[in-house]
Every structure is written in C-alpha cells, then in structure tokens.
Amino acid sequence: MTDPDPDPTVGSLTEGAILRRILEVLGPSSAPVGPGDDAAVLSIGDGRVVATTDTLVHGPDFRLSWSSAYDLGWKAAAVNLADVAAMGARPVALLVALAMPDETRLSFVEGLADGLRDACTALAPGCAVEGGDLTVSDTLTIAVTALGSLDGGAPVLRSGARPGDVVALAGDLGHAARGLAVLFDRFTDADGNPTPLQRDALTGADAAAVAAQLRPHPPLALGPAAARAGATAMMDVSDGLALDATRLADASGVTVDLERAALGDDPALSLGGGEDHGLLAAFPAGMALPPGFRPIGRVRERADAAVTVDGRPVEGRRGWDPYRDWDSGRG
Amino acid sequence: MTDPDPDPTVGSLTEGAILRRILEVLGPSSAPVGPGDDAAVLSIGDGRVVATTDTLVHGPDFRLSWSSAYDLGWKAAAVNLADVAAMGARPVALLVALAMPDETRLSFVEGLADGLRDACTALAPGCAVEGGDLTVSDTLTIAVTALGSLDGGAPVLRSGARPGDVVALAGDLGHAARGLAVLFDRFTDADGNPTPLQRDALTGADAAAVAAQLRPHPPLALGPAAARAGATAMMDVSDGLALDATRLADASGVTVDLERAALGDDPALSLGGGEDHGLLAAFPAGMALPPGFRPIGRVRERADAAVTVDGRPVEGRRGWDPYRDWDSGRG
Numbered sequence: 001m002t003d004p005d006p007d008p009t010v011g012s013l014t015e016g017a018i019l020r021r022i023l024e025v026l027g028p029s030s031a032p033v034g035p036g037d038d039a040a041v042l043s044i045g046d047g048r049v050v051a052t053t054d055t056l057v058h059g060p061d062f063r064l065s066w067s068s069a070y071d072l073g074w075k076a077a078a079v080n081l082a083d084v085a086a087m088g089a090r091p092v093a094l095l096v097a098l099a100m101p102d103e104t105r106l107s108f109v110e111g112l113a114d115g116l117r118d119a120c121t122a123l124a125p126g127c128a129v130e131g132g133d134l135t136v137s138d139t140l141t142i143a144v145t146a147l148g149s150l151d152g153g154a155p156v157l158r159s160g161a162r163p164g165d166v167v168a169l170a171g172d173l174g175h176a177a178r179g180l181a182v183l184f185d186r187f188t189d190a191d192g193n194p195t196p197l198q199r200d201a202l203t204g205a206d207a208a209a210v211a212a213q214l215r216p217h218p219p220l221a222l223g224p225a226a227a228r229a230g231a232t233a234m235m236d237v238s239d240g241l242a243l244d245a246t247r248l249a250d251a252s253g254v255t256v257d258l259e260r261a262a263l264g265d266d267p268a269l270s271l272g273g274g275e276d277h278g279l280l281a282a283f284p285a286g287m288a289l290p291p292g293f294r295p296i297g298r299v300r301e302r303a304d305a306a307v308t309v310d311g312r313p314v315e316g317r318r319g320w321d322p323y324r325d326w327d328s329g330r331g
Numbered sequence: 332m333t334d335p336d337p338d339p340t341v342g343s344l345t346e347g348a349i350l351r352r353i354l355e356v357l358g359p360s361s362a363p364v365g366p367g368d369d370a371a372v373l374s375i376g377d378g379r380v381v382a383t384t385d386t387l388v389h390g391p392d393f394r395l396s397w398s399s400a401y402d403l404g405w406k407a408a409a410v411n412l413a414d415v416a417a418m419g420a421r422p423v424a425l426l427v428a429l430a431m432p433d434e435t436r437l438s439f440v441e442g443l444a445d446g447l448r449d450a451c452t453a454l455a456p457g458c459a460v461e462g463g464d465l466t467v468s469d470t471l472t473i474a475v476t477a478l479g480s481l482d483g484g485a486p487v488l489r490s491g492a493r494p495g496d497v498v499a500l501a502g503d504l505g506h507a508a509r510g511l512a513v514l515f516d517r518f519t520d521a522d523g524n525p526t527p528l529q530r531d532a533l534t535g536a537d538a539a540a541v542a543a544q545l546r547p548h549p550p551l552a553l554g555p556a557a558a559r560a561g562a563t564a565m566m567d568v569s570d571g572l573a574l575d576a577t578r579l580a581d582a583s584g585v586t587v588d589l590e591r592a593a594l595g596d597d598p599a600l601s602l603g604g605g606e607d608h609g610l611l612a613a614f615p616a617g618m619a620l621p622p623g624f625r626p627i628g629r630v631r632e633r634a635d636a637a638v639t640v641d642g643r644p645v646e647g648r649r650g651w652d653p654y655r656d657w658d659s660g661r662g
Contacts, residue, residue: 038417039383052370074555084526086369095384097474137388143474
C-alpha cells in the first residue's frame with residue numbers, strides 16, 4: 001500500500017474533487033446563488049451590469065518560471081477588476097474559466113485560487129469568484145470575466161473627454177514594464193529562454209518593479225470615486241500611456257497633450273510601458289481632482305496628432321512587447 | 332508587387348483589424364455600451380444578473396477535422412445559453428474570449444463570429460455578443476461567458492425538487508452522443524486519429540445525429556417558460572441524464588425515478604450520452620407541463636440510489652467520454 005499523493009495532479013482527480021478544493025480556498029459566497037448550479041445569480045443593484053473578459057495564456061502572457069500560481073491568480077483578477085473600475089463601476093463578481101494540462105498539481109490550482117481571492121480582497125473588497133469552469137488543455141489558460149455595478153451612476157466612457165479638461169492619472173507608469181525588463185535581463189539563459197526567478201536576488205527598485213509586473217496593485221477604488229467626482233472620460237492603462245491615451249483621444253475626438261514634467265525620469269518608459277493598469281481620466285477644468293489622481297496634461301481641440309507631449313506629437317504605438325515573440329518553449 | 336492575401340492569418344494582422352472584422356460580422360449592438368470600451372454595460376432589468384462561463388478547447392472538446400468554425404461558434408454559444416436558460420433566465424449577452432494560434436486564418440474567425448451570432452438569433456433572440464478578448468495561444472480556446480435576466484422571477488435551482496414532483500425533459504437524449512459515435516466510427520484512421528468529416532457521406536439519422544453533436548439546437552426558450560409555470564428544480568443535461576439527474580437528486584435530497592418507457596430505443600445511450608443540453612426539470616404533480624416538456628419520471632423520497640429506472644438503481648457515471656483520451660495530435 002502506498003500513501004495517497006499529498007499533491008496529486010489534476011489529471012488524477014475528478015472535476016468535482018478539484019472544484020471542492022477550489023471552493024474551500026475561495027471561502028463562502030454571499031451571492032444570491034454562488035458556485036454549484038448551472039449559473040450564478042448576482043445582485044447588481046440597478047438594472048445594469050458592467051461586464052468584461054480578459055485571458056492570460058501561458059507563453060504570450062506569462063511564464064511559469066517567473067510567475068507563481070498565486071501571482072497568476074492575483075494578476076488575472078487585477079487586470080479584469082481594472083477594466084470594471086475604469087468604467088466607474090464597483091466590481092461585484094468574477095467568473096474564472098481555467099484550462100490546464102493534466103499534469104498540473106492540485107497545489108497549483110489552490111495557489112491560483114488564493115491569488116484570485118486575495119486580489120479581490122485587496123483591490124475590490126466585496127468582489128469574489130462566483131462561478132467558473134474547469135477543462136483540460138495543453139496550454140495553461142486563465143480566462144476571467146468580471147462583472148460590476150454602477151450603483152445608479154452613469155458609466156464613464158473613453159469618448160467623453162472635452163477640450164479644456166484636465167488629464168489625470170492614478171497609479172504607476174512604466175513600473176510593470178521595468179519589472180519585465182528586469183526579468184528578461186536577469187532571468188533568461190543565453191538563448192533567451194526564461195530561467196527560474198530568484199526573488200532573493202532582487203533588491204530595492206528592481207524587486208518593486210518585478211512585483212509590479214507579477215502582482216500589480218492598481219488603485220481601483222479610485223474608478224468609482226472618479227465617476228462620482230464627474231470624470232468625463234476614463235480608461236485603464238494596460239498597453240502603455242501613449243497608446244491608451246491615443247485610444248481615449250480618438251474615441252473622444254480630441255488631442256491629449258501630456259506634460260513632459262509629469263512623465264518622470266524615463267519618459268519613454270512611462271509612455272510605452274504597459275501592464276500597470278492605472279486609471280487615465282479626464283476631469284472638467286477647475287475642479288479639485290479626487291485624492292489619488294495627479295494631473296498629467298490637458299485635453300485640446302483635435303489636432304493632427306492624437307497625443308502630444310508639451311505640444312509635440314508622439315507616436316501612439318506599443319512600446320515593447322517581447323511576449324509576442326515567445327514561441328513554443330516552456331518556461 | 333503582390334496582391335494582399337484575401338484570407339490573411341491573424342498573426343499578420345493587428346488586434347484592432349481582427350476585432351473590426353468580428354464586429355462587422357456580429358452587427359450593431361443594442362446594449363447601453365457595447366464592444367469597444369473597457370467593459371460593456373448591459374441592461375438586466377431587475378437588480379440581479381445570471382452569469383455562467385464554459386470553455387471549448389481544441390482537443391478535449393472539439394476537433395477541427397470535424398467542426399467548422401461556424402459549428403464551433405454555434406456550439407460555444409449554445410452550451411452557455413443552455414446554462415442560463417436552465418436557471419429559468421433569459422440570455423441577454425455573451426462575452427467571448429478567443430485564444431488562437433497565429434496561423435489561424437481571418438476567415439476562421441469570421442466563421443466563428445457567424446456561428447455565435449446565428450446561435451443567439453436562433454436559440455435566444457435578443458441575446459448578442461457584447462464583449463470579448465483576443466489573444467494568442469498554441470491551443471485554440473473559446474471561453475464564453477453568458478449573462479441573463481430573471482425578469483423579476485425567482486431562479487430555478489437544482490435543489491428545489493420535492494417528493495411527488497413530476498420529472499420532465501425538454502429536448503433530445505443521446506442524440507449528440509450518437510453523433511459523436513458516428514464521427515469516431517466513420518471519420519478516424521487506423522490509429523484513431525480524426526479524418527476530415529465528409530458531410531455528403533452521411534444520410535438520415537446519422538446526418539441528424541452528427542448535426543446534433545456539432546451544432547445543437549436545445550429548446551432554450553422553454554427555460555423561462557418552465558420557471559413561469561412553477562418548475563421546482565431545473566438544470567441542463569450536458570453530461571448525460573444519469574449523471575445530471577444524480578446531481579439534481581443530490582442537490583435536492585431526493586431520488587429521481589425515471590421511466591424505462593421514456594428512455595427510447597437505446598436506454599443506455601439516453602442515460603449516458605451527454606452534450607444534448609436539453610432541460611431536465613421537476614414540476615409539482617397534477618399541473619399541466621409547459622408545451623415542449625414531456626414527463627420522464629417522478630421525484631421520490633430519498634433512497635440509497637440517487638437515480639433509479641422503474642425503481643431499480645442506475646449508476647450515475649459518465650457514459651462515454653472519448654475526448655478525455657485525446658492527447659496532443661492535431662485533427
């Protein structure tokens with residue numbers, strides 16, 4: 001007789017056994033109908049629901065040499081919660097579709113669930129995982145849907161910025177991208193393949209930047225605060241400030257003029273670096289910004305360039321995206 | 332100079348270009364905020380939203396030798412719409428997260444969008460794709476979230492069946508499983524690998540069964556109808572009647588006794604075959620069943636067996652699931 005494996009693979013377990021363990025980790029649901037039926041029933045508060053979905057795929061979006069299961073659960077939650085907050089809404093629930101190889105360990109699934117739960121608690125109190133799906137795949141894939149409530153308010157769209165508005169930001173710029181650069185610089189082999197992240201080897205700014213990349217803490221409660229304060233437009237900065245400000249400018253039919261002085265020591269990184277998931281918003285001139293937002297520019301009448309810095313055009317392209325080059329090696 | 336490729340790969344296109352094409356295929360949104368912002372805003376009608384997610388993964392869940400892009404879009408919509416309907420709710424919106432290899436053709440994405448749109452129109456009029464996400468993956472993966480409205484009614488759970496209730500079914504039993512058996516019998520090579528489906532080679536019942544497997548038409552409008560009529564419990568039959576009736580019986584603390592005479596010519600297939608996505612429901616005795624439901628048994632006081640046929644226990648295990656054995660070959 002052999003002892004049962006203390007950390008069995010998911011391929012050796014039934015779906016029901018894996019699900020029970022996940023639900024234990026997540027804790028009890030306070031939804032009208034939580035996990036376990038055909039669908040969840042959630043209280044949304046008024047007659048509208050805000051809904052968004054975003055997927056993390058092993059390879060293009062993360063590497064297991066660098067991200068722990070907890071990091072992945074946290075980040076999968078954070079990037080979706082950010083999209084809800086960027087509408088001015090309060091996140092209410094997550095649905096998590098998890099596709100994973102048979103050889104995945106149960107402890108990995110538990111770590112993911114830990115990260116999902118803790119990110120909700122830290123970034124969007126009151127939000128919880130209320131449903132999901134488990135399936136087998138050769139490629140580890142985490143597809144999260146986030147739902148939110150406007151609590152009677154109007155959604156804040158990308159299209160509402162008006163000339164004269166103040167452009168403001170809550171959260172970091174270029175921090176997560178700097179962390180990714182540290183990972184590529186210090187934790188790859190001669191062929192460019194990822195090697196295990198040694199967190200102890202990192203100190204100071206490098207450690208903080210890597211943490212921002214792997215486990216972002218965007219100030220999401222400021223999304224509803226901005227909506228209540230009267231933000232005219234808002235979006236989350238996921239693909240870099242230059243590109244996302246271009247999207248906001250194009251949707252609003254305006255030009256966004258950023259101040260060089262607001263872009264920090266490394267303006268190229270601040271403009272091009274993605275994945276910080278801070279909130280970019282426009283507010284009517286003359287009003288006090290909600291605490292946590294800082295002014296970074298002005299909305300102007302539409303000119304040739306969608307985005308300028310101190311009046312000079314910048315190109316709104318993606319700064320740097322090494323993941324797209326990642327092919328099929330495992331890491 | 333060469334002409335542009337009339338059917339480019341998604342890897343040669345920007346995400347924006349792919350998305351524009353998808354939105355053209357899907358047609359205009361009638362949601363308060365449709366695709367294009369950080370999140371969609373949907374009208375739900377009362378203070379609650381029904382939410383569910385389900386994923387189709389190439390390999391375990393479908394094979395490209397057998398399913399067209401249109402089939403996949405249709406089925407991904409249908410299986411999620413069925414879970415909403417099984418709560419007694421009216422589907423309102425789908426969010427679709429699509430992870431696909433770079434070499435995927437644009438026409439494949441268009442076919443998927445066609446299938447998603449047409450399944451909504453046919454199975455849940457008024458429901459549409461209102462958001463989504465595009466990402467790169469080595470494994471083609473379609474993660475769909477469906478949202479629905481209870482329109483002021485109570486959700487119909489698995490747990491409400493009471494001794495004396497009539498057990499009723501709307502939709503087919505074993506039809507989709509028979510179609511899968513036809514595919515494995517006739518469209519695999521000597522090593523068991525899938526070979527291209529030749530639809531012309533199929534006639535009569537075989538053709539209908541394969542269609543039921545690849546493009547199911549469950550009677551989903553009967554979900555809200557059952558709720559209004561007073562169904563005490565309901566769920567969709569996705570994993571076979573025996574297993575799903577066991578789930579309903581366990582959730583309700585009862586035994587479900589099925590009638591052998593209601594299980595057709597091949598009771599084993601009717602009990603074990605999954606993927607028909609019909610609606611299994613319990614109704615108080617003596618009431619007229621909503622049109623489209625037929626009686627198939629009775630709810631009894633809980634006995635040792637969760638499910639019986641003419642009073643004799645049946646095992647509630649999955650009948651047949653060859654996909655789980657599928658490994659890594661492409662087909």
